[in-house]
Amino acid sequence: MADRNTLRTSAGAPWPNNQDSLSAGERGPLLLQDYQLIEKLAHQNRERIPERTVHAKGWGAHGKLVITEDISRYTKAKCLMKGAETPMLARFSTVAGEQGAADHERDVRGFALKFYTEDGNWDMVGNNTPVFFVRDPYKFPDFIHTQKRHPKTNMRSPTAMFDFWSLSPESLHQVTILMSDRGLPQSPMQMNGYGSHTFSLWNDAGERYWVKFHFKTEQGHAFYTNDEAEKIIGKTREGYQERLFNAIEDGQYPRWKFQIQVMPELDADKTDFNPFDLTKVWPHDQFPVIDVGYFQLNRNADNYFAEIENAAFSPSNVVPGISWSPDKMLQARVFSYADAHRYRLGTHYETIPVNRPRVEVHNYHKDGEMNVYGGVRTGNENAYYEPNSFAEEGAAVEDRSAQEPPLRISGNADRYDHRIYDDYTQVRALVMKVMDEPQRQRLYKNMGGAMAGIPAPIAERWFGHLKQVHPDYEAGVRAAWNEANATAAYMPNSHPVTDDTPQLTSGDAADGSAQAAE
Ligand code: NDP
Numbered sequence: 001m002a003d004r005n006t007l008r009t010s011a012g013a014p015w016p017n018n019q020d021s022l023s024a025g026e027r028g029p030l031l032l033q034d035y036q037l038i039e040k041l042a043h044q045n046r047e048r049i050p051e052r053t054v055h056a057k058g059w060g061a062h063g064k065l066v067i068t069e070d071i072s073r074y075t076k077a078k079c080l081m082k083g084a085e086t087p088m089l090a091r092f093s094t095v096a097g098e099q100g101a102a103d104h105e106r107d108v109r110g111f112a113l114k115f116y117t118e119d120g121n122w123d124m125v126g127n128n129t130p131v132f133f134v135r136d137p138y139k140f141p142d143f144i145h146t147q148k149r150h151p152k153t154n155m156r157s158p159t160a161m162f163d164f165w166s167l168s169p170e171s172l173h174q175v176t177i178l179m180s181d182r183g184l185p186q187s188p189m190q191m192n193g194y195g196s197h198t199f200s201l202w203n204d205a206g207e208r209y210w211v212k213f214h215f216k217t218e219q220g221h222a223f224y225t226n227d228e229a230e231k232i233i234g235k236t237r238e239g240y241q242e243r244l245f246n247a248i249e250d251g252q253y254p255r256w257k258f259q260i261q262v263m264p265e266l267d268a269d270k271t272d273f274n275p276f277d278l279t280k281v282w283p284h285d286q287f288p289v290i291d292v293g294y295f296q297l298n299r300n301a302d303n304y305f306a307e308i309e310n311a312a313f314s315p316s317n318v319v320p321g322i323s324w325s326p327d328k329m330l331q332a333r334v335f336s337y338a339d340a341h342r343y344r345l346g347t348h349y350e351t352i353p354v355n356r357p358r359v360e361v362h363n364y365h366k367d368g369e370m371n372v373y374g375g376v377r378t379g380n381e382n383a384y385y386e387p388n389s390f391a392e393e394g395a396a397v398e399d400r401s402a403q404e405p406p407l408r409i410s411g412n413a414d415r416y417d418h419r420i421y422d423d424y425t426q427v428r429a430l431v432m433k434v435m436d437e438p439q440r441q442r443l444y445k446n447m448g449g450a451m452a453g454i455p456a457p458i459a460e461r462w463f464g465h466l467k468q469v470h471p472d473y474e475a476g477v478r479a480a481w482n483e484a485n486a487t488a489a490y491m492p493n494s495h496p497v498t499d500d501t502p503q504l505t506s507g508d509a510a511d512g513s514a515q516a517a518e
Pocket residue numbers: 130177180181182192214281282283284285425426427429430434435439
């Protein structure tokens with residue numbers, strides 16, 4: 001038999017028997033020297049790596065980014081030049097559910113893209129929504145705690161969610177989108193992606209432009225109601241995986257239009273909203289979308305774990321011509337995502353094949369667990385520190401042409417109160433202008449239903465915010481909440497009631513008239 005078919009230990013020795021353990025007698029006990037058995041069991045124990053704290057359940061595929069328009073006036077990025085074609089990987093995900101969670105759950109979807117450019121990897125780690133729940137990273141771990149399980153009941157808690165949201169009105173915009181049709185897309189193909197944050201582009205002349213990235217589905221938007229999704233989940237928990245995987249296997253390659261909104265650097269002081277606030281969009285009439293190209297997914301992973309689970313997307317990955325902005329959430333994610341992968345996959349996670357850049361990497365990082373570079377990474381074995389005298393003999397040297405222009409931002413270092421911003425106007429535009437009446441009615445029903453069983457004082461605090469968006473919004477959700485409280489056979493709440501918990505009485509539930517505790 002050819003070598004490649006011989007079963008071998010990890011150390012390469014032929015494996016004589018993979019059926020019968022080595023025992024002292026026919027009926028046992030086993031011998032410690034049955035190393036193959038020990039190794040097999042030990043490997044099984046180590047098959048799982050930590051799942052992502054958020055975005056644990058995901059679906060992905062390989063594809064290509066194609067640039068069809070000339071945007072060289074804004075950027076020098078080679079992968080954004082007209083005609084450029086760049087291999088890429090996409091991973092979509094839900095935020096809150098664990099790895100085994102059902103796909104068709106109402107949740108924001110992650111929309112993470114990795115472009116293997118000739119200048120290194122550019123990662124766009126966005127969502128299917130143009131905004132986010134919070135705008136200051138201090139709030140991020142607390143927000144996620146409300147989405148995950150209650151520490152005592154080990155169940156999801158709508159009380160925690162609406163308590164946090166009602167105390168954090170910057171979340172109104174995102175919660176509104178979450179409870180709208182777009183909060184439950186039929187498949188990953190039928191939703192948009194947004195970079196969400198403000199990023200920047202910079203050109204050969206060293207000029208910086210603020211930019212928003214948009215990826216618009218060419219398959220069209222399609223959504224499910226909660227009732228429809230419940231039926232699907234009853235049949236399959238893997239609905240997104242099935243649809244994405246099968247579409248690509250069938251040669252129906254999904255495509256997204258790639259567009260940007262652009263703002264000259266110094267215009268950031270002229271807008272009537274903070275353009276670096278992640279809870280806001282840039283209105284289309286002030287900042288029209290510009291076509292750039294498209295991306296298409298056309299190849300499934302050969303191995304899900306190796307290519308999708310091991311994929312490590314981080315907004316820290318930018319390439320010359322593309323950069324960040326002062327957006328505080330983005331600044332925190334630049335640290336936090338790379339750090340999550342160091343914890344989840346190991347220090348050298350970017351040497352895992354799916355994360356490995358197309359270019360050969362030279363740098364002076366040294367040693368460490370699972371360092372499998374194979375040789376000296378600096379280009380010269382004597383150059384294991386920097387500066388050194390071996391540049392002529394191949395040692396890696398810095399490239400100042402990759403230096404981005406200075407950020408022209410000034411101010412006093414301080415802890416600025418982010419509660420000064422208007423959290424209502426853009427939500428009003430979405431609910432009262434963009435949505436039609438049937439969409440509004442579904443929004444009210446979804447939100448009222450999600451609030452079923454939460455304590456009245458928390459609900460009242462939330463209604464107070466909805467009223468500031470528009471009285472119809474408040475009235476519609478209140479009516480849906482009352483109906484849900486009166487009719488829900490099962491209250492999905494799981495917050496243990498303590499002496500400190502605002503109490504829900506049957507009267508409160510029936511007429512929703514309880515006053516906010518504050
Ligand atoms: P526009 O009328 O020009 O834009 C409205 C946009 O809303 C559409 O282009 C579409 O974005 C998006 N949209 C349509 N239906 C829904 C829905 N059910 N849920 C969420 N988004 C939807 O107005 P403005 O640019 O002034 O924005 C008004 C509001 O629209 C904003 O406050 C924001 O809530 C929402 N919005 C705006 C976006 C932007 O970048 N300006 C992007 C997405 C939403 P798309 O073309 O991206 O599909």
